[in-house]
Amino acid sequence: MLHHLELKKAFKELYRMLAPGGHILCVEALGINPLIQWYRKRTPQSRTAFEQEHILTLKAFDVAKECGFEVESIRFWHLFAIPAAFFIKIPFIFNLLLACGNILDSIFLKIPYIQRLAWQFTFVLKKSYSSK
DSSP, X not given: OGXXXXXXXXXXXXXXXXXXXXXXXXXXXXXXXXXXXXXXHHOGXXXXXXXXXXXXXXXXXXXXXXXXXXXXXEEEEOSTTGGGGGGTTSHHHHHHHHHHHHHHHHHHTTSHHHHTTOSEEEEEEEOOTTOO
16 A cells, blocks of 8 residues: 555654564555556556556665665565456466466566566565664
């Protein structure tokens, strides 16, 4: 839900509220892949203009660190599995494409520059114990 908020304000408030040693799991859309960005622009009815403009990139990590967080456990999700979504009404094809896509994702989304093309990413924000 971070892409619905002013990121720096949100991180500052989350940091303030979180106890020292606390963690926040973030699950976000990733705004790097040009093909996915093209799809988002072609389907404006699916999101607000603010949301479209604020889909996170890896620059979000810099903002989180500026606000005091440590960023941990970064993982990338859904690249080769995406085509399955177009066949969701045909269960056999959907399940087959999803299974194959997930296998490919488990291999290729470990490669640093390819992983940035994923549809989503997860990361953990941690407030250290030594925080004020």
